[in-house]
Every structure is written in C-alpha cells, then in structure tokens.
Amino acid sequence: MRKSFTILFSLMVGAVIGSVILLWLASGEIYDYQDTFVFERDRSKIDVVLCLAGGKGRIPVAVDLWQKLKSAKVNGQGPVLFLSGVGLHANEETLIEQGVSKDVVRLMKKDEVVFENVSTNTFENAEIFTSFQRQKQWKNVLLVTAGYHMRRSGDILRKTIGPDVSIYSFTVGAENFDRNGWHRDPYAVRVTIIEYIKWLFYRYSY
Secondary structure, eight states: OHHHHHHHHHHHHHHHHHHHHHHHHHGGGGGOOOOOOOHHHHTTTOSEEEEETTSTTHHHHHHHHHHHHHHHOSSSOOOEEEEESOOTTOSHHHHHHTTOOHHHHHTOOGGGEEEEOSOOSHHHHHHHHHHHHHHHTOOEEEEEEEHHHHHHHHHHHHHHHOTTSEEEEEEEOOTTOSTTTGGGSHHHHHHHHHHHHHHHHHHHHO
16 A cells, blocks of 8 residues: 555656656747847838837837837838836836836827726737727737747737737847746746746637
C-alpha cells in the first residue's frame, strides 16, 4: 500500500514538473509574430491609432507615433488617437503624468484624441473601440501595445471588428519582454506565462 502511494505521488510530482517545463517552453509562442506596420509604406493609410493603455510606456510611444503620422498627412485630416482603458478620470494631465510633453498636450485638439475610460480588460477594449470604429467608419487601425500583449489583443480585436477593417500592429518595446529575453527575468517570466494562459483561453473558448 505504502509503495503504491509512493509511486503514485512520484508520478503526480513528475506530471506537475513536466507540465511546468512544457508551459515554460511554450509560453514564448506569444512573441512569435512580426509587426505589420511600416511607416514609409503605411503612413498615409492610418485612420486611428489605438493604444491599449494598460501598461507602462505605451502612451508616450503611441502619442509620438500619432504625431509623426499627423505630420505625414499631406492632404486631409490626420489620424485620431484612441486611448483605451485609461481609467475613469483620465484627461490631458494623465498624458503628462505618463511622460508626454506639455507642449505636445497643449497643441492637441479635442476632436483628435479619445479618452476611452470605461473598459477594464482586453475584451472590453475591443468591444468599445469597435462601437466607435463603426460609427466613425475607420478602415485602417494601428494597434499599439506591449509585445507580450500583442498576439492576444490583435486576435481579440480582429474577431470583434470583423474582416473588413485593416489592423496594423506596432509593438512598444520593453526590456526583457521579447522572444529571446523573457526567460531571464523573473517578472517577465510571470507576465509571459500568465499572458500565454490567457491567450490559450481565448483561442479555445472565444
């Protein structure tokens, strides 16, 4: 009896260790993509820059990219900056707190920037943005988010928005969050594995 219990316990421990190792090896799959936005080729197409603002550093990158796209517009209006999930009380001061220059914020027009402050997760980001997209009839969306978040957010947005809208991706770089470096940092390991599990859940249930 005792011997059988020992064998069973050893098998269970082995299964747990094996699962952890398999998860460790597989999680890097979320970084297995290439950004689709090329500035010189696509700069005149973009109708809206969608920044999923839940992570540090995303907003300044999105604002900088949005400014460059505005400057590249020779004829017609520049793209809208859509900041999704910025919190209930977000406004221009929030941008400054995030590291955006006061001069840049001062020159922003109200009809150029949307502070979407209702959504609390990626699914809500996509659903609320899609309601705006359909109203405004945006056809070319530039999605800006972190590398560990790009595959899941891109898949969810595509599913929600449908096939008739072009989605371009631009990754906000972050130290230790890439296919080759995530496993070297404990925090990056935790974030990557959790995001991979969320991505798997989406793929097989949404």
